[in-house]
Amino acid sequence: APDPAITELQPWMQYLGDGVDARPYGSPSRFESHVIRRNVEWLTADPVSSVNFTPLHELDGIITPNGLCFERHHAGIAEVDPSAHRLMINGLVDKPLVFTMQDLMRFPRENRVYFLECAANSGMEWAGAQLNGCQYTHGMIHNVQYTGIPLRLLLEEAGVKTNGKWIMPEGADASAMTRSIPIEKAMDDCLVAFKMNGEALRPEQGYPVRLVVPGWEGNMWIKWLRRIEVGDQPWHHREETSKYTDLLDNGIARRFTWEMDAKSVITSPSPQAPILHSRGPTVLTGVAWSGRGTIPRVDVTLDGGKNWHEARISGPSFDKSMHRFYFEFDWDGTPLLLQSRAHDSTGYVQPTKNALRDVRGENSIYHNNGIQTWLVDERGEAENVEIS
Amino acid sequence: ETPPSPQAVFVTAANAQGNAAPEPALSPQPPVPATARDGGYGLGREALAEEIAAWDIDIRPDGQGLPAGSGDVWTGEEVFVEKCAACHGDFGEAVGRWPQLAGGMGTLERKDPVKTIGSYWPYLSTVWDYVNRAMPFGDAQSLTPDEVYAITAYLLYLNNVVEDDFELSDESFAGIEMPNAEGFKPDDRPETELAAFAGDVCMQGCKDDVRITMRAAVLDVTPGSDTPDTDVAQDTVEVESSAEPEPADDENAARTDAADEASADQRPDPELAAAGARVFKKCSACHQVGDGAKHRSGPQLNGIVGRSAGTVEGFRYSSAMEEAGANGLAWDHETLAAFLADPRGYIKGTKMAFSGLRSADDIAAITAFLEAQGD
Numbered sequence: 001a002p003d004p005a006i007t008e009l010q011p012w013m014q015y016l017g018d019g020v021d022a023r024p025y026g027s028p029s030r031f032e033s034h035v036i037r038r039n040v041e042w043l044t045a046d047p048v049s050s051v052n053f054t055p056l057h058e059l060d061g062i063i064t065p066n067g068l069c070f071e072r073h074h075a076g077i078a079e080v081d082p083s084a085h086r087l088m089i090n091g092l093v094d095k096p097l098v099f100t101m102q103d104l105m106r107f108p109r110e111n112r113v114y115f116l117e118c119a120a121n122s123g124m125e126w127a128g129a130q131l132n133g134c135q136y137t138h139g140m141i142h143n144v145q146y147t148g149i150p151l152r153l154l155l156e157e158a159g160v161k162t163n164g165k166w167i168m169p170e171g172a173d174a175s176a177m178t179r180s181i182p183i184e185k186a187m188d189d190c191l192v193a194f195k196m197n198g199e200a201l202r203p204e205q206g207y208p209v210r211l212v213v214p215g216w217e218g219n220m221w222i223k224w225l226r227r228i229e230v231g232d233q234p235w236h237h238r239e240e241t242s243k244y245t246d247l248l249d250n251g252i253a254r255r256f257t258w259e260m261d262a263k264s265v266i267t268s269p270s271p272q273a274p275i276l277h278s279r280g281p282t283v284l285t286g287v288a289w290s291g292r293g294t295i296p297r298v299d300v301t302l303d304g305g306k307n308w309h310e311a312r313i314s315g316p317s318f319d320k321s322m323h324r325f326y327f328e329f330d331w332d333g334t335p336l337l338l339q340s341r342a343h344d345s346t347g348y349v350q351p352t353k354n355a356l357r358d359v360r361g362e363n364s365i366y367h368n369n370g371i372q373t374w375l376v377d378e379r380g381e382a383e384n385v386e387i388s
Numbered sequence: 389e390t391p392p393s394p395q396a397v398f399v400t401a402a403n404a405q406g407n408a409a410p411e412p413a414l415s416p417q418p419p420v421p422a423t424a425r426d427g428g429y430g431l432g433r434e435a436l437a438e439e440i441a442a443w444d445i446d447i448r449p450d451g452q453g454l455p456a457g458s459g460d461v462w463t464g465e466e467v468f469v470e471k472c473a474a475c476h477g478d479f480g481e482a483v484g485r486w487p488q489l490a491g492g493m494g495t496l497e498r499k500d501p502v503k504t505i506g507s508y509w510p511y512l513s514t515v516w517d518y519v520n521r522a523m524p525f526g527d528a529q530s531l532t533p534d535e536v537y538a539i540t541a542y543l544l545y546l547n548n549v550v551e552d553d554f555e556l557s558d559e560s561f562a563g564i565e566m567p568n569a570e571g572f573k574p575d576d577r578p579e580t581e582l583a584a585f586a587g588d589v590c591m592q593g594c595k596d597d598v599r600i601t602m603r604a605a606v607l608d609v610t611p612g613s614d615t616p617d618t619d620v621a622q623d624t625v626e627v628e629s630s631a632e633p634e635p636a637d638d639e640n641a642a643r644t645d646a647a648d649e650a651s652a653d654q655r656p657d658p659e660l661a662a663a664g665a666r667v668f669k670k671c672s673a674c675h676q677v678g679d680g681a682k683h684r685s686g687p688q689l690n691g692i693v694g695r696s697a698g699t700v701e702g703f704r705y706s707s708a709m710e711e712a713g714a715n716g717l718a719w720d721h722e723t724l725a726a727f728l729a730d731p732r733g734y735i736k737g738t739k740m741a742f743s744g745l746r747s748a749d750d751i752a753a754i755t756a757f758l759e760a761q762g763d
Contacts, residue, residue, distance in 0.1 A: 045485035096435035108422030129604040174528040176521040238518040251496035304598035384604035
């Protein structure tokens with residue numbers, strides 16, 4: 001029978017649409033209204049100090065749209081007036097300084113693409129498969145092009161004293177978030193960023209200015225950055241002692257586990273992105289990243305790890321940025337056990353979840369970069385499972 | 389055999405014609421770094437001593453940064469019960485999913501360890517610093533140094549680190565060692581993991597058989613697993629004002645009609661109430677409404693419109709609020725509007741930390757929203 005989508009006149013073919021004055025700041029098609037950040041209500045006491053998740057299963061390429069970048073706040077979204085915002089540098093410096101946003105705009109800037117992953121991404125999966133969807137298992141990540149000032153330039157402007165070995169960035173929100181960062185990292189590749197993907201930072205991402213700490217856990221990327229203190233020792237504040245430390249099986253915890261290990265996940269097919277077509281040509285896709293470099297290679301398996309295939313990486317390969325991979329295959333309609341395995345530019349290979357548990361036990365919460373498995377059944381529906 | 393990639397074909401063709409091979413399209417232009425200028429940029433200005441003093445509040449394990457002051461366990465208990473217990477419980481045992489602050493000793497090696505100040509935190513300075521910078525939740529940096537010393541002393545007492553006659557001060561601070569001070573080591577992944585998780589990988593015939601050992605569906609804790617997305621999608625449409633309203637499906641239409649009919653007379657304007665639901669997000673850190681609403685750091689607000697002030701059972705009000713109710717204050721449109729515009733101005737001594745709603749529209753909306761909540 002002829003297709004009514006062709007034979008019948010559709011309303012958008014007949015009637016006029018909105019004019020150029022109707023949507024001065026555009027938003028996605030209303031048919032995409034399901035593509036949103038989501039949170040897991042039982043996870044935290046209150047949405048004001050909580051996290052939501054990037055809908056990875058709906059995205060492609062390597063850049064995360066600003067409105068879909070996952071959010072993690074400890075005291076809600078600070079709505080900072082940029083004209084009343086100041087950045088102070090104090091502590092072990094020759095000259096403590098205060099910058100307005102206008103001052104900051106006069107420093108040289110750089111544009112760089114980095115992933116930001118929360119150390120707790122996949123943390124709910126330490127003890128076993130728990131959440132059905134890569135949005136929930138892997139969605140505490142986004143990948144953005146930042147425009148910012150190399151932090152080194154600002155620190156040099158204040159003049160770091162020779163005994164200045166650590167910095168402590170601090171946020172202007174009601175949690176006054178702080179972390180300790182060694183001076184080597186601060187001088188190496190950190191940015192004080194004010195733009196994301198070309199536009200001003202979103203309020204939920206630290207408007208008007210945030211710290212970018214490439215490859216290191218997201219909690220260190222202080223939002224609403226208002227102060228940087230230079231000191232001779234770490235501060236051991238709440239977020240680097242009671243949180244963001246990795247408790248091992250023997251009751252001892254690792255601290256200062258800053259780098260994010262190489263990791264990958266298949267975003268489609270996945271529980272929220274089932275195969276909706278019959279057998280035949282099928283596109284498998286996913287993302288991979290490493291806090292220690294680039295991703296030269298991703299392997300995928302369709303049979304739970306009996307046989308592996310090298311996936312095709314498409315799109316720019318930047319240092320400490322998300323990479324996009326594809327594997328095209330003909331689905332024969334039988335169940336699949338899908339996994340992806342990232343290799344990073346240091347030679348590190350993403351481990352299985354059990355290999356990680358052998359070293360760390362199940363109580364770490366943070367830094368779970370184990371290989372994810374999706375079971376796809378005959379109907380094309382996918383489920384989060386673990387396998388032998 | 390895999391066919392050559394389009395890139396490879398292109399390069400070969402270019403070479404065949406005797407042209408230089410083009411740069412691979414995927415390799416990005418090497419970035420040119422921004423460099424420092426000799427003598428600096430001369431931007432910004434010197435920070436004044438008063439400005440540094442106002443912001444430099446951080447405390448270190450060696451006590452650097454602590455202001456002069458003191459507080460004892462019993463004072464700490466009073467302050468804690470008044471300002472902290474709504475979330476953390478009177479004894480640090482926690483309410484709901486708010487953090488537990490006391491107990492958990494000896495659980496770090498077990499399944500589901502209980503990580504508290506006593507069982508896990510390595511340094512006392514962290515407690516002082518965090519309480520001082522971020523607590524009470526929603527009223528940060530409102531405590532005096534003596535109150536922070538007192539709360540910290542009470543937390544030490546709850547964790548059996550000190551006796552009930554203890555007083556913490558900037559001087560006694562250095563004498564306190566936390567039980568789990570030795571429980572941490574530096575990141576040792578370079579020694580324990582990086583080499584082990586590297587090297588050649590198997591690609592063919594790597595396993596004989598594969599068993600499924602665990603399924604997420606057994607737990608079924610994924611949000612919206614049975615009713616996918618309907619609520620969320622509707623919210624989005626509502627907020628997006630430029631979008632045309634979705635035609636309501638039959639079921640929704642029926643439900644709305646019935647509700648309208650049932651309470652057409654006394655029901656507040658539903659559109660205004662819906663707007664109020666959005667404004668209420670500012671309140672929801674401390675107040676709950678609706679089915680099963682419980683007291684948080686503020687009382688649950690079901691049926692608040694029309695009720696005497698300070699009279700919801702089971703909530704510990706400020707004496708100022710209780711007195712206001714005893715003196716005849718009841719919540720109607722007018723009194724709520726005055727209170728919400730300036731809580732601490734309208735009832736001096738109220739525990740409500742919220743600074744107030746600036747917009748009269750927001751106040752009208754939230755009143756309509758609260759009015760729509762039953763008892």
